[in-house]
Amino acid sequence: MRPCLVVYVRRTNSRANRLGITVTGKVGKAHTRNLVRRRLREIYRLHEEGIRPGYDLVVVARTRAATAAYRRLETEFLSASKELGAAL
Numbered sequence: 001m002r003p004c005l006v007v008y009v010r011r012t013n014s015r016a017n018r019l020g021i022t023v024t025g026k027v028g029k030a031h032t033r034n035l036v037r038r039r040l041r042e043i044y045r046l047h048e049e050g051i052r053p054g055y056d057l058v059v060v061a062r063t064r065a066a067t068a069a070y071r072r073l074e075t076e077f078l079s080a081s082k083e084l085g086a087a088l
Contacts, residue, residue: 004065004073005040007080008058017051019044020058028066036065036073043074047087050078055086 012018021040023033040059044051051057065073081087 002076004068004076006060009084009086010056015053018056023061026063032066036061043077050088
């Protein structure tokens with residue numbers, strides 16, 4: 001179990017990946033939610049070549065994501081993706 005985020009993965013017939021990010025009001029005010037969202041998008045962008053093609057990924061930020069360091073979010077995203085079979 002990851003304290004900062006949850007990743008859902010679904011295989012599709014497409015050759016491209018899609019990313020969905022959900023950050024609820026429980027995470028914090030708008031500027032905090034936007035910061036978390038920007039960090040998660042950047043983590044995906046930097047590691048996109050390591051994600052197998054043909055997956056839909058949905059990342060749900062938990063409340064601890066607001067105070068988590070960038071590296072922690074990155075580690076949790078990568079480990080969850082690998083565990084679910086989406087990452088190489």
